Amino acid sequence: MLRIVVLNPKGGSGKTTIAVNLASFYAFRNQNPVLMDQDPQGSSTRWAQKRGPGAYRLHSIAAYERDHRTTRSFRLRVPTGATRVIVDTPAAIDPQYLPDVVRDAHKIIVPVLPSDIDVHACTRIISDLLLVAKVRREDNRVGVVANRVRRNTLVYQALQRFLATLNVPVITTLRDSQNYVRSAELGVGIHEMKPYLVADDVAQWQPLIDWIESAPAAADSTDWLQQQAENSAG
Numbered sequence: 001m002l003r004i005v006v007l008n009p010k011g012g013s014g015k016t017t018i019a020v021n022l023a024s025f026y027a028f029r030n031q032n033p034v035l036m037d038q039d040p041q042g043s044s045t046r047w048a049q050k051r052g053p054g055a056y057r058l059h060s061i062a063a064y065e066r067d068h069r070t071t072r073s074f075r076l077r078v079p080t081g082a083t084r085v086i087v088d089t090p091a092a093i094d095p096q097y098l099p100d101v102v103r104d105a106h107k108i109i110v111p112v113l114p115s116d117i118d119v120h121a122c123t124r125i126i127s128d129l130l131l132v133a134k135v136r137r138e139d140n141r142v143g144v145v146a147n148r149v150r151r152n153t154l155v156y157q158a159l160q161r162f163l164a165t166l167n168v169p170v171i172t173t174l175r176d177s178q179n180y181v182r183s184a185e186l187g188v189g190i191h192e193m194k195p196y197l198v199a200d201d202v203a204q205w206q207p208l209i210d211w212i213e214s215a216p217a218a219a220d221s222t223d224w225l226q227q228q229a230e231n232s233a234g
Contacts, residue, residue: 001078003085004212005105007129010121011091014111014147016043017180019088023048024189025209026084027056034082039090040064050187064090098133107212108135109171111147114159126168143171143211150176172207175200 006019019035023044026033035058037044048060059082078085089101102108108129112122122144129135135142144163149156163170174180179190179198190198191205 001083001085002106002212003087003104004107004109005087005089005102006109006111007089007093007101008110008112008121008125009091009093010118010125013113013118013121014145014174015039016047016088017147017184018109018111018145018174019044019086020047021180021183021189021191021205022084022086022208022212023058024056024183025191025205026086027058028189028191030056031083032057032059032081033084033086034059034061034078036061036063036085036087038063039088041090044088047184047187050185052187055188056192095128095132098128102129102133102135102141105141108142109145109208110142111145112159112163113148114146114150114153114155116158119159119162122162126166137167140169140214142168143208144168145171145208146173148176149173169211171211172204174204177201 004022006015006022008015016039023033023035035044035048037048037060042062042064045060045062048058051058059078061078087105093101110122110125110129112118126142126144129142130137144166146159146163149159177200179193179201183190183193190201195202
């Protein structure tokens with residue numbers, strides 16, 4: 001089981017867009033994905049609730065919810081047969097909690113928008129991942145995704161210069177497309193939409209999928225989920 005964490009403490013970076021479209025891709029491939037929503041805003045959960053009865057199957061967990069009638073370990077349990085767990089993390093994560101957030105993550109995706117504020121936030125989170133969470137560059141676990149990009153603009157050129165200075169891979173660039181707006185409204189991913197409408201967008205996802213699948217998981221995600229539940233209960 002692979003655990004994929006989408007992470008950026010700055011809100012509005014596109015974490016949910018990436019998380020739900022990854023879940024959609026793996027559902028489309030019949031790989032029984034789990035979409036775990038840790039963000040109190042619940043955007044991933046609402047997206048999953050919009051999916052119709054004929055949609056490709058995925059399991060949604062609202063990890064941010066508090067329910068005293070059940071234990072946290074019960075609420076976070078992963079269904080038998082799940083092969084991918086995609087975690088949509090909350091904004092404003094305190095750096096001291098990063099080791100727990102990314103522990104045993106197979107891949108950590110950091111989305112960044114083409115703006116000065118977002119570039120600064122991306123620099124900081126990558127630094128925290130390396131220095132606080134002790135994620136090693138050589139493990140190829142951290143990758144950047146440039147999100148909502150409009151090519152041939154000055155801000156995009158500035159983003160390119162910034163990304164070139166990072167010593168972590170820039171996996172892909174996602175264009176600023178209305179298809180993602182429709183995806184959010186309908187509760188589907190772009191891989192589930194009509195191919196002739198999303199061909200350009202789908203092509204940009206292939207490098208990210210290849211990177212995620214490029215190495216075996218560091219550890220079983222079920223073990224991590226159980227550990228998280230025990231930590232929260234304590």
